[in-house]
Every structure is written in structure tokens, then in C-alpha cells.
Amino acid sequence: MRTNKSAALHSTMHRVFLSGLFATVVLALVVLAMGPLSLASPAVAQSSAPPVETETARMAPVVKQLEISGTVSTPQASQISTSVEGLVSEIHYDSGARVKQGDVLLKLDAELQEAAYAQAEAQTKRAAAEVKDAKRRLKIAETLAERNYGPKNEKEAREAEVDIDQAALEAAKAEQKRRAAILERHELHAPFDGVISERMAEVGQWVEPGTAAFELVAMDKFRIDLPVPQDYFAQLQKGTDVALKFDALPGETVPAEIGALIPVSDPDARTFTLRVLPLRKSLPIAPGMSAQVIVRLNTGQEDVVVSRDALIRYPDGRVTVWVLEEKDGETKVKEQRVEIGLAFDNLVQIRSGLKAGQRVVVRGNESLRDGQSVRLAS
Structure with a gap:
């Protein structure tokens, strides 16, 4: 009985020994396999770094961009x-x-007016014939007067007759013209x-x-009238850079120009009317449609600018950018708080926190960590 127990114990210890030996061998193999990788860990870490796209912060003129909604109208x-x-x-x-x-x-039904015009036309022809006959008689009277035949006042009487008939002809022509105008007005x-x-x-x-x-x-010569705060009246003039966006043309910007500045529009609201004229013809728009007017006002200032995509906004109002740094042979990122100013042309003015020449991340900046290694996307 004791012999059997000793044999079982010996067998168990043998299996434990073999398992431990196997585990040791496996661990050694793993260590040997990882040895070369551990020596190349910086390269491996760099290759596994997330890809990012960057741009360089630069100095540029600062533009104040107004976007105001208006309505398409037509002058006719x-x-x-x-x-x-x-x-x-x-x-x-x-x-x-x-x-x-x-x-x-x-x-319009013009039957009666057509008859009246025909009557006026006949009267004109009759008056013209009477003038012609009166002139014939006058000519005869003049011939007789030259030969001293007939009454002395015959010539004067015939001349008066011609004048009377001529006046009747002019009256008939005027009546015919009036009837023609009335008849023409029966068509709209x-x-x-x-x-x-x-x-x-x-x-x-x-x-x-x-x-x-x-x-x-x-359906041409469209214009967009919109109310603008009076603070901008002095800055707006013909030649100011303006453009238009329409819901009917998604993603498209239409060049435009200022047509007029109407000084007094709504004194209670302290606004005036700006009239903008699109420079492109044959636009697929109609009166009553909405339009977005983009006005660019030059501030005369120059400051650091970056793309909007470089900004990370937080609920508490903080705004940051991820700045690239070269450290220990690696490209790393550092989160940097900035103060922003005006936004225009997909750019944002940086008042403080960033200098011209610094590189910032514009793509792939959604889940970065401070000090994290990154690689530039090709």
C-alpha cells in the first residue's frame, strides 16, 4: 500500500517538473524572440505612431467677414x-x-372698334378727296384771275375752301389715329x-x-436687398469684396458687387439696406429665394492665422492647437492654448499662444495626447 502511494507521488512530481521545464523553455524562446524587437523599440514606436497632417502658422492680412441673409428680388x-x-x-x-x-x-373683343376704325378710315379718304377737289377749283380760279375773268374774289373763296377742307382732313386723320390706338389697346x-x-x-x-x-x-437683373447694422455703413462702398451663396447652388460661391447703399431703412433697428448684384448671368434662382451675402472688410491689420481645422474647442471655452516638436529624434505633439480672433476664408486669426512658423496639426488631431509621438501622413 505504501509502495503504491510512493509511486503515485513520484509520478506527480515528475509531471510538475516537466511542466515547469516546458514553461521555462517557452519563456526563453519568447525572450529570444523579443530581444531584437526590444533593441528596435524606438523605430517600432515611431512606425506605430498615428498619422497626422500639418500646416505652418503664417502671417496674413486680417479680414472681417460678415455673413448676412437676404432675399432675392427683381427690379421688374x-x-x-x-x-x-x-x-x-x-x-x-x-x-x-x-x-x-x-x-x-x-x-379683347374688338368688333365694334374695328367698325369704328373702318368708318374713321373712310372719313379720312373722303376728306382727302375733298381737299384734292378744292385744290383743283382753286387752280381754275387762279387761271381765271390771271386773265381777269370771273368775280375778283373767286380766288380768295377757293383758297378758303382749300383751307377748310385741309383742316377737315387733319381732323379725320386724327380721329383715325385715335381709333387705331383704341383698337391696338384691345391687345395686351x-x-x-x-x-x-x-x-x-x-x-x-x-x-x-x-x-x-x-x-x-x-427673370434677370436679380438683386439681393438685406439690412446691415449702421456700424458698417462707412466701411462699405462700391468695390468692396462681396459674394453670394444660394440654397439652389449648394457648395458654390457666386461673385457679386455692391449695387447701392440705401442710407435710411429702419431707424428703429439702426440698419440700412445694402443692395448686392450677382455678376453671373442665367442663375437658377427666382424672386423670393433666400441668399447668403458674404462681405469681406479689410481691417488693415496683419496677424498669425491657421486653418479652422487646427482648432480644438472645449465646452469650457478653451481653444487649443496641437504643435509639433522634434524631441529625442521623434516627432511629438504638444497641446497649446491659443486666443482666437476673426474667422475668414476658412482661416482663424490667432491673437496669442502661437507664433508664425510653428507647425500645427490640421488632420488627425481628434484624439492626440500630450507628448505623443506622431508621423506625418504622406
């Missing part, structure tokens, strides 16, 4: 009506139609190029002067 938008009363007989265009200046939009013409935004007339409807039949809006 009107409700047009006929200049004579009448019954609508034809309508040639509906809402949304694009028309050219002079296009006939509608016609587009006063300018544009789009019909609304049609208010119907065939068979009786319309009168002053009652709108169409609303016509010009």
Missing part, C-alpha cells in the same frame, strides 16, 4: 392690365409661361421679358383698366 415685377375695357376673347399664355417683350398675352402686350407668375383673367370675362389680368416677373 408688376401686375399688368388692359388700358381699355372690354370682353376677353382670347388668352395666349398661362401661369409659368416665359414671354418676350411685345408678346400678345390676351385679346408683355411690357418686358419675364415669366407669368399668375394669370387672373379668363375668356369671357369683362375687364377694365386697373384690374390686373397677369402678374409678370422679370
Whole structure:
């Protein structure tokens, strides 16, 4: 019985010994394997450093950039009506139609006016014939007077007759012209190029002067009027750098110019109206659309600037940048607090905390640690 127990104990101790020996061998192999890596640890650490993109802080003129919302409008938008009363007989265009200046939009029933014009035209022809006949008789009277035939006052009577008939002809011509103008006014013409935004007339409807039949809006020469604080009135003038952004053109900036400064707009709000004109033609915009006006005012100052992407903002109001440093043969980063100023053109003015020539991280700066090694992204 004792012999069996001794044999079991001896077997157990043998297995423990073998396990320990195996573990020792494995550990030795691991140490040997890691030996060369441990000698190259700086290179390994550098290669495993997170990649970052950088830029150099530089001096640049500081620009004050205003972004103000405005509304697209057009200098030509009107409700047009006929200049004579009448019954609508034809309508040639509906809402949304694009028309050219002079296009006939509608016609009124002109049957009676056509008859009146024809009568005036006939009267003019009759008066012209009477003038011609009176001049013929005057010529005869002049011939007789030269030969001393007939009454002495015959020539004067014929001359008076010509004058009377000539006056009647002028009156007939004027009446014909008046009738032609009335007849022409039975057609409503587009006063300018544009789009019909609304049609208010119907065939068979009786319309009168002053009652709108169409609303016509010009689709060119757009302008944007916007209220601007009076503090900027002296700084704005023609030639100031301005640009436009529209929701209809996402991500696109349209060059523009100042069209007018209207001094008194809202005295209670202490604002004036700035009128901006886009310099690009055929824009896919319409009156009533919103627009973002970007005004760049030169401050006359020069300061350190970096890209907006270099800034790290904290909830407590702190603003920092990650500055690159060369230390022990490695590129490391250091968090540096800065005081910022004006923002413009995707740049930010740095009032303090950073000098021109220092390199800052602009990509990959979201989760860096102070003193951490980094590598420059290719």
C-alpha cells in the first residue's frame, strides 16, 4: 500500500517538473524572440505612431467677414392690365409661361372698334378727296384771275375752301389715329421679358383698366436687398469684396458687387439696406429665394492665422492647437492654448499662444495626447 502511494507521488512530481521545464523553455524562446524587437523599440514606436497632417502658422492680412441673409428680388415685377375695357376673347399664355417683350398675352373683343376704325378710315379718304377737289377749283380760279375773268374774289373763296377742307382732313386723320390706338389697346402686350407668375383673367370675362389680368416677373437683373447694422455703413462702398451663396447652388460661391447703399431703412433697428448684384448671368434662382451675402472688410491689420481645422474647442471655452516638436529624434505633439480672433476664408486669426512658423496639426488631431509621438501622413 505504501509502495503504491510512493509511486503515485513520484509520478506527480515528475509531471510538475516537466511542466515547469516546458514553461521555462517557452519563456526563453519568447525572450529570444523579443530581444531584437526590444533593441528596435524606438523605430517600432515611431512606425506605430498615428498619422497626422500639418500646416505652418503664417502671417496674413486680417479680414472681417460678415455673413448676412437676404432675399432675392427683381427690379421688374408688376401686375399688368388692359388700358381699355372690354370682353376677353382670347388668352395666349398661362401661369409659368416665359414671354418676350411685345408678346400678345390676351385679346379683347374688338368688333365694334374695328367698325369704328373702318368708318374713321373712310372719313379720312373722303376728306382727302375733298381737299384734292378744292385744290383743283382753286387752280381754275387762279387761271381765271390771271386773265381777269370771273368775280375778283373767286380766288380768295377757293383758297378758303382749300383751307377748310385741309383742316377737315387733319381732323379725320386724327380721329383715325385715335381709333387705331383704341383698337391696338384691345391687345395686351408683355411690357418686358419675364415669366407669368399668375394669370387672373379668363375668356369671357369683362375687364377694365386697373384690374390686373397677369402678374409678370422679370427673370434677370436679380438683386439681393438685406439690412446691415449702421456700424458698417462707412466701411462699405462700391468695390468692396462681396459674394453670394444660394440654397439652389449648394457648395458654390457666386461673385457679386455692391449695387447701392440705401442710407435710411429702419431707424428703429439702426440698419440700412445694402443692395448686392450677382455678376453671373442665367442663375437658377427666382424672386423670393433666400441668399447668403458674404462681405469681406479689410481691417488693415496683419496677424498669425491657421486653418479652422487646427482648432480644438472645449465646452469650457478653451481653444487649443496641437504643435509639433522634434524631441529625442521623434516627432511629438504638444497641446497649446491659443486666443482666437476673426474667422475668414476658412482661416482663424490667432491673437496669442502661437507664433508664425510653428507647425500645427490640421488632420488627425481628434484624439492626440500630450507628448505623443506622431508621423506625418504622406
